[in-house]
Amino acid sequence: MPSPTRSDLHQNVPLQNFTVAAMQEDADFILWQAAPPLEVDDQKDDYYTYDTGAWNRREMKPRGVSEESVGSGWTVSTDNYNCKLRSVHKDNDWDDIAAADAGIELDQDAAEWGANQIRIEGDALFAAACFKAGVWSTNYTGVIGAPGALEFTRWSESSTDPQEDVEVLKGIIKGLCGKEPNTMVVGDHVHPALVTNAAVRDAIKYTDPTMSKIVGSKLAAYFGVDKYIRASAVYNTAAEGQTKVMSQICDAHGMWLGYVNPTVGRKVMTAARTFAWKRGGRGSQGVYTWSFDLPKIKSTRHEFELYVDVKIVAADAGAYVASIVT
Numbered sequence: 077m078p079s080p081t082r083s084d085l086h087q088n089v090p091l092q093n094f095t096v097a098a099m100q101e102d103a104d105f106i107l108w109q110a111a112p113p114l115e116v117d118d119q120k121d122d123y124y125t126y127d128t129g130a131w132n133r134r135e136m137k138p139r140g141v142s143e144e145s146v147g148s149g150w151t152v153s154t155d156n157y158n159c160k161l162r163s164v165h166k167d168n169d170w171d172d173i174a175a176a177d178a179g180i181e182l183d184q185d186a187a188e189w190g191a192n193q194i195r196i197e198g199d200a201l202f203a204a205a206c207f208k209a210g211v212w213s214t215n216y217t218g219v220i221g222a223p224g225a226l227e228f229t230r231w232s233e234s235s236t237d238p239q240e241d242v243e244v245l246k247g248i249i250k251g252l253c254g255k256e257p258n259t260m261v262v263g264d265h266v267h268p269a270l271v272t273n274a275a276v277r278d279a280i281k282y283t284d285p286t287m288s289k290i291v292g293s294k295l296a297a298y299f300g301v302d303k304y305i306r307a308s309a310v311y312n313t314a315a316e317g318q319t320k321v322m323s324q325i326c327d328a329h330g331m332w333l334g335y336v337n338p339t340v341g342r343k344v345m346t347a348a349r350t351f352a353w354k355r356g357g358r359g360s361q362g363v364y365t366w367s368f369d370l371p372k373i374k375s376t377r378h379e380f381e382l383y384v385d386v387k388i389v390a391a392d393a394g395a396y397v398a399s400i401v402t
Contacts, residue, residue: 090177090179091179092177092178092179093179094179095179095180097185097188099188099192100192100195100309100310102195104308104309105195105196105198105199105309106199106202106261106305106307106309106326107195107198107199107201107202107350107386108198108350108361109259109303109305109336110202110206110259110261110305110332110334110336110348111202111206111336111347111348111349111350111386111387112336112337112338112340112346112349112350113349113350113351113352113361113362113384114340114349114350114351114352115352115353115354115360115361115362116157116159116351116352116353116354117353117354117357118353119158119159119353119355119383120156120157120158120159120385121156121157122154122155122156123154123155123156123157124152124153124154125152125153125154125155125389126150126151126152126343127150127151127152127153128252128253128254128390128392130149130150130151131150132254133148135148155387155389157351157385157387158385159351159352159353159362159383159384159385160383160385161381161382161383162197162381162382162383163379163380163381163382164190164193164380165377165378165379165380166186166189166190166377166378167370167373167375167376167377167378168182168183168186168375168376168377168378169373169374169375170374170375170376171374173376183367183376183378186367186378187365187378190365190378190380191380193380194363194380194382195309196309196311196325197382198350198382198384198386199307199309199325199326200311200325201384201386202326202348202350202386203307203325203326203327204386205348205386205387205388206332206347206348206386206388206394207261207307207326207327207330207332207396208327208330208396208398209330209396209398211388211391211396212332212334212388212391212392212394212395212396213252213391213392213394213395214245214248214249214252214392214394214395214396215395215396215397215398216228216245216395216396216397216398217397217398217399218230218231218329218397218398218399218400218401219399220233220402221233228241228397228400230269230399230400230401230402231266231269231270231273231400231401232269232401232402233402234274235274236273236275237275238270238273238275238276238299239275239276239279239298239299241397242260242299242300242333243300245257245333245395245397246300246333248395249333249334249335249392249393249394249395252392252393253335253345253390253392253393254345255335255345255393256335257301257333257334257335257393257394257395258301258302258303258335258336259301259302259303259305259333259334259335259336259347260295260296260299260301260303260304260305260331260332260333261305261306261307261326261331261332261333262304262305262306262307262330262331262332263307263324263326263327263328263329263330263331263400263401264306264307264308264324264326264328265328265329265401266306266328266329266330266331266400266401267306267308269401270290270295271290276290276295276298277290279298280294280298292304292305292306301333303336307324307325307326308324309324309325309326310322310323310324310325311323311325327398329398329399329400329401329402330396330397330398330399330400331396331397331400332394332395332396332397333394333395333397334347334348334393334394334395335347335390335393335394336348345390345393346389346390346393347388347389347390347391347393347394348386348387348388348389348394349386349387349389350362350384350385350386350387351384351385351386351387352383352384353383353384355381355383361384362382362383362384363380363381363382364380364381364382364383365378365379365380365381366378366379367379
């Protein structure tokens with residue numbers, strides 16, 4: 077064997093300018109888009125709701141000579157929110173910080189890890205509260221073959237027309253609440269089915285003859301909504317130390333359509349809202365993070381808190397379709 081050997085000439089040292097971490101993009105998460113935040117001063121409280129039926133009832137009547145006009149009005153009720161605390165922390169040992177190679181920045185890593193935890197938790201709350209059947213006034217199911225009542229043929233089947241189905245839902249929602257749906261959220265498996273759907277491709281080819289890439293903006297225009305959102309965020313369902321099991325946070329086979337009003341104010345209709353406690357004026361969107369030293373264990377703790385309540389505030393302003401693709 078020649079001397080010196082290659083191992084004598086080079087000792088492996090981790091690169092300082094390259095590391096690998098599965099950081100998801102902000103755009104992969106949907107909570108703040110589908111249920112815009114309302115920052116509140118109190119952790120829990122009531123809010124007023126105007127009855128849609130009473131507010132939109134036809135009450136004017138013919139009035140004869142010397143007769144009084146008919147009297148009428150509307151009803152006001154209350155609902156409530158409760159921004160419950162969800163939190164996690166990461167301790168960085170001072171000796172570990174000092175011993176780490178230049179390519180590892182433990183405190184920065186903790187900040188980015190915590191931000192990812194907040195986004196995952198937010199989407200999980202939206203999925204549990206809103207992205208499912210049985211909680212909206214309008215619920216449909218995708219089926220294979222000819223559809224029955226409250227059913228659509230799955231968009232993954234040939235010869236389906238997703239635009240026609242969405243127009244049906246739009247008409248139902250508009251008739252229930254008076255608002256045209258402007259936001260569509262699709263599960264992660266729904267988007268590929270739409271991209272390859274013959275009716276979708278046939279419609280889009282007239283605006284994009286090259287069919288270079290069917291992106292969300294084109295699908296938004298196709299369906300006539302302001303926002304087309306793909307719920308593509310994932311999380312690991314396995315416990316720490318176990319083999320990872322990655323899963324979509326939102327139902328990969330579902331679709332939600334609704335009216336989302338980003339405006340915050342009085343007498344504002346919107347399907348869902350994220351109530352976010354400012355916690356005494358600190359933080360925004362219900363998010364509160366800080367770092368502090370723990371001399372007793374010679375560590376720096378990075379704390380991440382989320383004070384939100386994701387609520388359906390107008391069930392008639394949204395529709396959910398389960399199993400819209402196979």
